[in-house]
Structures are given as C-alpha cells and as structure tokens.
Amino acid sequence: MDIQFVGEHLLPGKLGQFFIVLAFGASLLSTVAYYFQTVKDKNDLSWRQIARWSFRIQSVAVIGIIASLFYIIYNHYFEYNYAWSHSSKTLPVEYMISCFWEGQEGSFLLWAFWQLVIGNIIMRTAKDWEDSVMTVISLSQVFILSMLLGIEIFGHRIGSSPFILLREAMQDAPIFKDPEYLVKYITDGKGLNPLLQNYWMVIHPPTLFFGFASMVAPFAYAIAGLWTKRINEWTKPAIPWALAASMVLGAGIIMGAFWAYEALNFGGFWAWDPVENASLIPWLTMISAVHVLIIFKNTGHSYFTALFLTLISYILVLYASFLTRSGILGETSVHAFTDLGMMGQLVAYLVVFLVISVILIIVRWKKMPFTEKEENIYSREFWMFIGALVMTLSCLQVIGFTSVPVINKVFGTNIAPPLEPVAFYNQWQMPFAIVVAILLGFSQFMKYKKSDTGKFWISTGVSFLMSIIITAIISYFTLFSGLKTVFGEGFNGSENFNWLFVVLIFAAVFGVLANLNVLSDAIKGKYKLTGSAIAHIGFGLMLIGAVVAASQNKVISINTSGFDYGSQFDAKNKRENILLWKNEPMKINNYTVTYLGDSTKGVNTYYRVNYKVIENNQVKESFDLYPLGQQNPSMGLVASPDTRHYLTHDIYTHVSSVPKKESADEHESHEGHNDDEEYEKPVSYKVSIGDTIFFDEGKVIVKGINRNAQLKDIPLSGNDLAIGLKLEIVGNDDHKVTAIEPVYLIKNNSVFSFAKKMDEFGLKFKFVNVLPAEHKFEMVMLKKPGKQKDYIIMKAIVFPYINFLWSGTIIMVIGFAFAISRRIKELTSSKDKEKNARQVA
Incomplete structure (x- = not known):
C-alpha cells in the first residue's frame, strides 16, 4: 500500500514534466520535418509547415517548463529536490531567479530557451536558408532537452529532471517512511550558494548562455552550406551571427570577471580557473573566425580556415559543456558542476556534431575554393590572417592545459595541473596578447589586396612614435614611482616590474592609436570600419587595464604587529591581513582605518570599516566600506568584498576572519x-x-x-x-x-x-x-x-587604473553592435539586389 504524503504539491511537477516530454518530442519532430523539407521537393512546403509548428510548440513548452520550475521555487515547495537543493525561504526574489540556474538542469533549460529565441529569429529571417539551418538548430535542441528528461530506458538513465521529488532523489533516507516528513523535517531548503547571492549572478549566467547558444547559428549556416552544396554562400549570413555570438559571449565572460572582482575574495578578476578557461576558448576561436570570414568575403582567400574556425567554435562550446558538467573538473575547479550521470549524453552530443562536421568537410573537399595566389604582405587580409592564427595558437595553449584532467582520465596518466595558474597562464598568454595588439594596430593602416607602401610606413611610424611617448607616460604613472600618490611613499613599483608589461602596454596603446586614426575617418563620412575600430579600441583599453591592475595591485593591509593568526592562515596571508579591534584606529598606508561594528541582514553580516585620510590633523577624506561575511554552516566563513571606486583606482576590502556569532x-x-x-x-x-x-x-x-x-x-x-x-x-x-x-x-x-x-x-x-x-x-x-x-581580520588591496578594463569592455561591445548593424545592412542590401535582378530577368 502506497504511503500518502502530507503537504506535497504534485501538480506543478507533473505539469513541468509533461512540458519537458512535449518539448523533447516537438524538437525531434521539427528536426525530422526540417530535414525532409531540405532534401525533398522544394515546391511542396508541407514538411516546413510541420517543422515550424512543432518548433513553436516546443517554444511554448519550454516556457511552460520555466514557469513550472519558477512556481515551485517561488512557493518554496521543498518536496522537489531542485527547490530544496538550491533555494530557501530567506532568499529575496532576485536570488530566486539565480537559484533557477544554479543547478545543471536549470542551466540546460536556460541554454534551450536562448537557442529557441535564436531559432525563432532565423525562422523569420533566413528565407531560403531556413530548412537546412533549422535542421541543425533543432538537432541541437534534441540533445539539450534530452538532458532534462530524467527517464530510464532499458535500464539507462536519460537526463536529469528538475521536477524529481526529494523522496525519489533520496529513496533510502529513513525520514521518507513517515507520511508527514514534509511537515516534520523539511522546514526549509539548503539555500543558494552564498557566493552566488550577488546581482551579477542574476545577469551573468543568462548572458553567458545566450552567448553559448548564439554560437550555434554560424555553425548551422556552415553545416547547411556544405550540406546543400552552397559552399561559398553561407559566409555572408553567418558573419552577423558570428559577430553577435562574439559580442554576447564576450560580454558574459567580462560579467563573470566583474562578479569575481565584486563577490569573491581572491583579490582579482580572472583566476584562470578551468571553468573560466572553458568559456574563453570558444570566444577566442569565434573572434578568429569573424576576422577570417571577413577576409574571405573581401578577397576570396582563406575559405577553409574560415570554415574550420566557425565549426570548431561550436564544437568547443560543447567540449566546454562536457568539461564543466561531467564532473571531470571536480578536483581542479571550484565552479564546475558535479556529475549527474549525463557524461555519456554530453559525449554523444559532442561526437555527433563533430562527426557531422568532419564527414561534410571530407565529402565537399573538392568543391571548396582553394586559392594558390599568396596574399600580398602589405595587404590587410594577410595580417588579419596572421592575427587569427596567433589567437588560435593562444586558444590551443589554454585548451591544452585546461584539458589535463581529461588527458589523465583517458590515458591513465597523472599529469599535475599548474600549481600557480595565474602566473603560469599569464607567462604564456602575454606574448600572444602583445602580437595580437600590434596586429590590430598596423593592419588598420592597410587596405585589402594591396596597400600604398609609402602611406603605410608614414602612418605606422607616426603612431609608433606617439605610442612610445604615451607608453612612457603610462609606465611612469603605473609601473614606476608615479603610483606613490595612490599607494603612499612605501610603494615601489619595481618590485612587481616586468619588461613584458611595458611591451604589452605599448602594443595596446599602438592598437588604440591606429584605430583612433580609422575612427577619425568616420567624421569624414567613411563609416565602413567604424565598428571594428571601436571594438579594437575597447580591446586595447581592456589590455591596458588588465595588465596594470593585475600586475600592480598592492596589498596595503600589511601586518607589522607580529601577531600570529594561527595555522588557518598561511605565511602570505598572515603578512597581508591586519587585526582590527572595534573602535581602535590603525594606520595603513595613507589611511587610518577603524572597525566600527557590524549589522546583520538575513543570513549576512556587514562589517563597517571606516577609512580616513588625515593630513595636518585635518580629515581630508572619510568613507565607510561594508565587506560581507556569512557564517555558513557547511562552508564556514563566506566573505564578499566591498570596494571604493575612484577614477584612477579602487580600494578593495574583505574580511578574512570574524568572531563566531552562533550560540551553543x-x-x-x-x-x-x-x-x-x-x-x-x-x-x-x-x-x-x-x-x-x-x-x-x-x-x-x-x-x-x-x-x-x-x-x-x-x-x-x-x-x-x-x-x-x-x-x-x-x-x-x-x-x-x-x-x-x-x-x-x-x-x-x-x-x-x-x-x-x-x-x-x-x-x-x-x-x-x-x-x-x-x-x-x-x-x-x-x-x-x-x-x-569585537574584532575583524581584514585585507585591503588597491587596484590601479582598473577602470580601463571595465570601460574597454563597454566600448568593445558597442563596436560589435556597430559591426553587426553594418553586416545586417549589407546582407539586406545584397538580398534586395538579387531579388531585383531576378525580377528583371
């Protein structure tokens, strides 16, 4: 006899599971229908109508899944494993949205949603490309939605449903033998990871997954072009989508960096964590693909490179998903998901798309346009190609070392990952960044096919000399004694000095100046390169901000008291953290800091730290920072920093240890x-x-x-x-x-x-x-x-000129938007000309 469980709300879960099955079935039908429409008689549109309606039904079903899951989370129905695992009654609504995609199931659902958005846009705009392109996108949806099924077929589990009940997920737990378990024992959920309770985590994951989903569009156009023997034609409609994918994924990556800077206490914005690398890898290859696609559009050269980079970018998205979701990075990354038993599905998803790509390349190899004529060394396309090659090599270095756990798993080796990943990757990636920055500079002085040599050397020489002067000024105010005005007289920039920093700053400045020159032409009416110039300027500013902030940040909370904090602090952290007794001021650098007390809001405690600049017994400046500390039962102290932002620097403060507050x-x-x-x-x-x-x-x-x-x-x-x-x-x-x-x-x-x-x-x-x-x-x-x-132990860091990084990001995204707008106009104009030509004929 089945036990009747008191207090359970089963209808939302059953409805949600129905929508999952409906969405999966509709995705399968749309894939089959679009496939037959592509290979059958074009005059019979019956298959297309079936495909469109099934795709629309799938869209409604996915919205139904989302609504059902959010309803469960919002109403605190902890009888569901997903709600219990990721939410709690104390979460405000905006963080309930965050816990929606904290788990694997929610993030797959987010990915499926964005891919549906892209599919619906392509259905309306692709015209004669619709059938073949949508076949690829629908097939991708089949794989993603299969991850949510949570059913068993012939003893094998397919996917993991977000609507599984807690008593089904933990069948052996004795509390579920009690029909009143929900009333007696499950009073609240485990809650959202404290590190994710940040406004950036409300917008960063949707943006990142929108970027991942956008990668399918240029991939689908490339596959469709090979499949339907339109070997060259696919590149034109693929370029705007490739630019959009690069823009959105790039913005998502930088949002993640800003979240790390604002919410994590490692003191930085990029840690070269394997999960961070997994998102960066496809972005690098897609940026390379964009440039080579433009080369092919303008010159007819480098077709295979453009095709390969377009295809591999989405393959790498799938590989990144495998890395982060299979559990294989569990020991090397704090951000990776645990294995939910979907490794086989993830591998199948990756292998199927890889095999389709390889087979089509082999079958269409002889029809591909290969040019024997070599590009002129004074042509823009030659150096754009070199730049794309350098970025690809940079990607190979990152993917090689990020894949160490995979290599160990497959080959039974025991290769150790880098002990100091930040220093390791920076050492490798800085030369690549220098070359790319220089190339995005002087290639702008060239024209496609052939440039005027004399004008090129004059323009390049002027920018070169100006870059030397500006680099010297920047280096003085950042790498040398100029920073004493920020850090105080105790600062000596040479202790973190590296000549590669100067070279990279010079390369970035050169790139910015060269593209400013191109941007100035827009005033004269030459708008064609406006988008690329703005994007390149943003990228250059990002490099300047990143290298200065990362290499010249300075810990100002130096422990000179000789006080030993115990073994939970290593030697470095003992030196870089100070003990502040409540209401007892302490001098650090130019500041007098005082811990003034704390206030608690929900589960979070905010520690008020006052900073004062006192000169000649007068207070020149005073402000308070409120670093957060949550004494989490399972994670211990979870600390998030608070930051004072200035135009030229940030003061970043977080607590490393605080008194215990819970009673016994x-x-x-x-x-x-x-x-x-x-x-x-x-x-x-x-x-x-x-x-x-x-x-x-x-x-x-x-x-x-x-x-x-x-x-x-x-x-x-x-x-x-x-x-x-x-x-x-x-x-x-x-x-x-x-x-x-x-x-x-x-x-x-x-x-x-x-x-x-x-x-x-x-x-x-x-x-x-x-x-x-x-x-x-x-x-x-x-x-x-x-x-x-009372007391706190805290760490304070000054990050100089980090606003170059954030402002560069915004400028780069604006540049991408201009470039996308231009390419869409070009594509529309081209289609109108073809239509008029057919009407005349």
Missing part, C-alpha cells in the same frame, strides 16, 4: 553540564588542530588532542573514551602562554564534558564533541560579563 544552546543537554549562569551566552566553534580563536585580551590556539586523557577520581574501563583538547591561551600584553585541556568523556554510553577555566581572562572552555567526518572538534567558549571588544 543545543549543547546544554550534554551530561556533565555545570552551572554557567555567571557566564555570558556560550559560543560554539568547530576547530581543527592549528586553528586560532581571538578574544579581546588575547587568543586561543588549538594545539592538538590528548587521546589518553586522565580524570581525577574517575577510573576508565576498556570501553570508556577520554580525549583532551590541548589549548594554549596567549595574552596580548605579556604574550604569556597558558596551557589548558578540557576533556570529552564517553563512559557507560553516556557523554560528559569536563570544562576548564581560565580565571585570568574570565573564560571557560568545554570540549563537547568529536566530528570525525569533518576532521574537526567542537568546543564551547564562555566568558564572564565585562567589556567585550
């Missing part, structure tokens, strides 16, 4: 409890050997455990267990060290906690639990009433 009331039921009324409310800590806990007059260091603890007048039998927690209390004033050892006792299956007092500081310590699964011990600290000084 739950431990008062332990046997052996003493009267603690003379003490304030106890505070519980989960500690490991080497950890340090601070209090107002000193600190407590966890030195180790004593497995053979002895208790006076309590004999121990063979089954009894007594463990002592070795603690050292160190005073701030005299640095006197006092050792104490509270004991945790299990005797006759009963638990006892024997406290130890430290009367000098009015403290009492209890050892209340052993947590072997976490390799931690639980202790409680009590303090007698009196003056309580």
Whole structure:
C-alpha cells in the first residue's frame, strides 16, 4: 500500500514534466520535418509547415517548463529536490531567479530557451536558408532537452529532471517512511550558494548562455552550406551571427570577471580557473573566425580556415559543456558542476556534431575554393590572417592545459595541473596578447589586396612614435614611482616590474592609436570600419587595464604587529591581513582605518570599516566600506568584498576572519553540564588542530588532542573514551602562554564534558564533541560579563587604473553592435539586389 504524503504539491511537477516530454518530442519532430523539407521537393512546403509548428510548440513548452520550475521555487515547495537543493525561504526574489540556474538542469533549460529565441529569429529571417539551418538548430535542441528528461530506458538513465521529488532523489533516507516528513523535517531548503547571492549572478549566467547558444547559428549556416552544396554562400549570413555570438559571449565572460572582482575574495578578476578557461576558448576561436570570414568575403582567400574556425567554435562550446558538467573538473575547479550521470549524453552530443562536421568537410573537399595566389604582405587580409592564427595558437595553449584532467582520465596518466595558474597562464598568454595588439594596430593602416607602401610606413611610424611617448607616460604613472600618490611613499613599483608589461602596454596603446586614426575617418563620412575600430579600441583599453591592475595591485593591509593568526592562515596571508579591534584606529598606508561594528541582514553580516585620510590633523577624506561575511554552516566563513571606486583606482576590502556569532544552546543537554549562569551566552566553534580563536585580551590556539586523557577520581574501563583538547591561551600584553585541556568523556554510553577555566581572562572552555567526518572538534567558549571588544581580520588591496578594463569592455561591445548593424545592412542590401535582378530577368 502506497504511503500518502502530507503537504506535497504534485501538480506543478507533473505539469513541468509533461512540458519537458512535449518539448523533447516537438524538437525531434521539427528536426525530422526540417530535414525532409531540405532534401525533398522544394515546391511542396508541407514538411516546413510541420517543422515550424512543432518548433513553436516546443517554444511554448519550454516556457511552460520555466514557469513550472519558477512556481515551485517561488512557493518554496521543498518536496522537489531542485527547490530544496538550491533555494530557501530567506532568499529575496532576485536570488530566486539565480537559484533557477544554479543547478545543471536549470542551466540546460536556460541554454534551450536562448537557442529557441535564436531559432525563432532565423525562422523569420533566413528565407531560403531556413530548412537546412533549422535542421541543425533543432538537432541541437534534441540533445539539450534530452538532458532534462530524467527517464530510464532499458535500464539507462536519460537526463536529469528538475521536477524529481526529494523522496525519489533520496529513496533510502529513513525520514521518507513517515507520511508527514514534509511537515516534520523539511522546514526549509539548503539555500543558494552564498557566493552566488550577488546581482551579477542574476545577469551573468543568462548572458553567458545566450552567448553559448548564439554560437550555434554560424555553425548551422556552415553545416547547411556544405550540406546543400552552397559552399561559398553561407559566409555572408553567418558573419552577423558570428559577430553577435562574439559580442554576447564576450560580454558574459567580462560579467563573470566583474562578479569575481565584486563577490569573491581572491583579490582579482580572472583566476584562470578551468571553468573560466572553458568559456574563453570558444570566444577566442569565434573572434578568429569573424576576422577570417571577413577576409574571405573581401578577397576570396582563406575559405577553409574560415570554415574550420566557425565549426570548431561550436564544437568547443560543447567540449566546454562536457568539461564543466561531467564532473571531470571536480578536483581542479571550484565552479564546475558535479556529475549527474549525463557524461555519456554530453559525449554523444559532442561526437555527433563533430562527426557531422568532419564527414561534410571530407565529402565537399573538392568543391571548396582553394586559392594558390599568396596574399600580398602589405595587404590587410594577410595580417588579419596572421592575427587569427596567433589567437588560435593562444586558444590551443589554454585548451591544452585546461584539458589535463581529461588527458589523465583517458590515458591513465597523472599529469599535475599548474600549481600557480595565474602566473603560469599569464607567462604564456602575454606574448600572444602583445602580437595580437600590434596586429590590430598596423593592419588598420592597410587596405585589402594591396596597400600604398609609402602611406603605410608614414602612418605606422607616426603612431609608433606617439605610442612610445604615451607608453612612457603610462609606465611612469603605473609601473614606476608615479603610483606613490595612490599607494603612499612605501610603494615601489619595481618590485612587481616586468619588461613584458611595458611591451604589452605599448602594443595596446599602438592598437588604440591606429584605430583612433580609422575612427577619425568616420567624421569624414567613411563609416565602413567604424565598428571594428571601436571594438579594437575597447580591446586595447581592456589590455591596458588588465595588465596594470593585475600586475600592480598592492596589498596595503600589511601586518607589522607580529601577531600570529594561527595555522588557518598561511605565511602570505598572515603578512597581508591586519587585526582590527572595534573602535581602535590603525594606520595603513595613507589611511587610518577603524572597525566600527557590524549589522546583520538575513543570513549576512556587514562589517563597517571606516577609512580616513588625515593630513595636518585635518580629515581630508572619510568613507565607510561594508565587506560581507556569512557564517555558513557547511562552508564556514563566506566573505564578499566591498570596494571604493575612484577614477584612477579602487580600494578593495574583505574580511578574512570574524568572531563566531552562533550560540551553543543545543549543547546544554550534554551530561556533565555545570552551572554557567555567571557566564555570558556560550559560543560554539568547530576547530581543527592549528586553528586560532581571538578574544579581546588575547587568543586561543588549538594545539592538538590528548587521546589518553586522565580524570581525577574517575577510573576508565576498556570501553570508556577520554580525549583532551590541548589549548594554549596567549595574552596580548605579556604574550604569556597558558596551557589548558578540557576533556570529552564517553563512559557507560553516556557523554560528559569536563570544562576548564581560565580565571585570568574570565573564560571557560568545554570540549563537547568529536566530528570525525569533518576532521574537526567542537568546543564551547564562555566568558564572564565585562567589556567585550569585537574584532575583524581584514585585507585591503588597491587596484590601479582598473577602470580601463571595465570601460574597454563597454566600448568593445558597442563596436560589435556597430559591426553587426553594418553586416545586417549589407546582407539586406545584397538580398534586395538579387531579388531585383531576378525580377528583371
């Protein structure tokens, strides 16, 4: 007899699962119908009508899936595994949207939605390309929607449904034998990862997945061109889509960088994490594809390179999805998804599209336009091709080392990933960036097919000399003594100096100046290259901002007190973090900083840190920063920085350690409890050997455990267990060290906690639990009433001229938008001319 479960809302889940099956079936039908319309008689449009209607039904069904899932999340129906795993009652609505795509199922759904948007646009605009292009896009939808099915066929699970019930996901859990489990035990969800509770994570994932989805359009045009023997024609309609994909994916990547800068505490905007690399790789190849497609359009050269880069860009999107979703990066990336058993489907998705591409290339090889004539060295297309080649080589380096876990898995090797990924990748990628920046500069002085040599050298020479002067000025104010005005007199830029930085800044400046020259022609009415010039200027500014901010950022919170924070801080972090007692000012660089207290909103605590610039006993500037710290039960302290933005620099602050705030009331039921009324409310800590806990007059260091603890007048039998927690209390004033050892006792299956007092500081310590699964011990600290000084340990960094990076991003996106507009107008004009020619004929 089935158990009737109280409080469950099954209708939204059943409706959502119905929409999944409907969307998958409709995608399959639209693929088949578009395929037959492509290969059958063109005068019979019956297959196209079926394909269009099935694609529209699929669009409505996916919206239905989204609505059903959001309804479940919004109403806190925690009987569903997805809602319980990713949301909670305390989340505001905007973060409920974020938890919608935190899981794999939600992100696949987002991808499917954007691909449907693109498909509907192409249905209306592609005209005679519709059938073949939509066949490819519909096939891609089949694979993506299969990831959401969550059904078993012949014992094999296909996909993972977001509508699976919690009791189905955890069938062996004993609580689900109780028909009232939902009322008694499931009172709230696990909640959204604290690091994702940021406004950038509301807009970054949709933008990134829109970029991934957009990559299918130029790929589909390339496949359709080969399939239908329109070998050359596909390049024209593919160019606007390739530009759009580059723009949107690039914007998504930079949004991720800004999220990392705003929300994470590693002190930067790009960590060369494998998941970051996975999104960067297809962007680099698509940028290369755009340039080579333009070369082919203008000269007829480099067809195969344009085709290969267009195809490989979407293949790399699928490879990136495999890397991040198969669980293979679980040990090398903190951002990767865990394996949901879909590795086989991900591999099939990748292999099918790769095989289709290879077969069509082989079949159409003899029909491809290969030119024997070599490009002139003074032609724009020659150097654009070289630039695309350099970017492709850059991509190969990134993908090679990012794929180390895959190589180890396939070949049984044990290659170690880079220990210092930022330094490693920067060392490799900087030369590539220098070459690309120089090429995007002087290639703008050239014309297609052949340039005037004299004019080229004059224009290049003028820009070259101006770039040297501007680079010298920038280097002085960023890499040398000029930054003392920002960092203070203690700053010495040479400690982070590298001549490659100067060369890269010169290359970026040269690229910006050359493209400014092209942009100036727009004033004279020459608008054709406006979009590319603006995009190149933005890219150059991005490079300048990235190299200066990344190489010359300066930690100003240097610990000169000699205070040791314990083993949870390594040597570098001990040096770069300062301890601030509440209301006690401390001088760091040009600033006097004071911790003024905290305020709690929901699960987050905001720590108010005041910065003052005092000159001649007068306050010249004063502002407060509010770095966030959440004491998460499963993740420990989750900290997000707060940043003060200036035109020339940012001051970035985050907390590294804060006092424990949660109470230990739950431990008062332990046997052996003493009267603690003379003490304030106890505070519980989960500690490991080497950890340090601070209090107002000193600190407590966890030195180790004593497995053979002895208790006076309590004999121990063979089954009894007594463990002592070795603690050292160190005073701030005299640095006197006092050792104490509270004991945790299990005797006759009963638990006892024997406290130890430290009367000098009015403290009492209890050892209340052993947590072997976490390799931690639980202790409680009590303090007698009196003056309580709060504290934080914080880190402050100055990032100089980082606004070049962010402003460059905006300018680059604007340039892409101009370029897309131009290419669409060209395509429309070309179609109108062909239509008029047919009418005349």
